[in-house]
């Protein structure tokens with residue numbers, strides 16, 4: 001299990017400063033949430049962390065090593081990302097076998113068939129799904145394949161960018177339960193972006209509230225039910241979510 005330490009992360013697109021002095025620490029094996037209004041910079045934090053965006057200021061350490069000091073194969077085996085949209089993130093003409101074996105080939109791992117069968121079993125899919133294509137899968141099954149693709153390199157840290165928000169409500173709980181089970185079994189550290197505080201309450205030990213590129217408060221999940229936030233924006237966000245839940 002590995003810790004994640006983010007220090008003074010900042011990035012600008014043109015003249016617009018999108019992240020400003022973002023700092024947080026995630027314990028080994030913890031699930032840490034990022035919440036906040038649309039455009040506050042949550043996904044950008046994950047994209048900087050994973051070096052999908054490379055030109056940013058500050059430092060990220062995973063298990064004490066700076067992500068910038070890791071060679072690409074080491075970084076891929078340390079940190080993987082699962083995206084919101086399982087339709088967009090899988091290549092439509094690649095079978096599940098091709099999708100999973102690509103990472104194994106690039107990272108020069110052996111025992112492909114055994115690893116692919118194990119990872120499909122881990123995400124609760126039958127082994128004969130290896131020969132299916134994305135259009136032959138439901139939304140939930142596609143997201144399971146996307147999770148399998150992230151898991152097959154046996155990373156320490158998973159970055160989850162709204163992993164259930166593109167799915168039907170009935171499937172969301174299944175995927176969240178799968179992610180919770182995998183964390184318990186494999187000791188992953190999760191950083192999870194969500195706009196849904198009920199999901200954060202279910203999954204995360206702590207969460208950061210972001211507004212306009214800054215973290216305004218870091219709270220334990222226990223702060224949600226009684227709205228224990230002190231920052232005015234964080235109080236407003238939690239208050240609105242509690243009100244919504246009472247109304248539905």
Ligand SMILES: Nc1ncnc2c1ncn2[C@@H]1O[C@H](COP(=O)(O)OP(=O)(O)OP(=O)(O)O)[C@@H](O)[C@H]1O
Nearest residue numbers: 013018036037038039040041042043044045193195
């Ligand atoms: N490559 C880019 N070029 C220019 N601006 C960008 C780029 N990527 C993100 N932004 C801007 O940065 C800001 C933060 O975007 P980001 O996607 O991180 O927000 P978010 O909090 O994840 O929002 P949402 O909840 O809607 O996904 C937005 O104003 C967005 O338009």
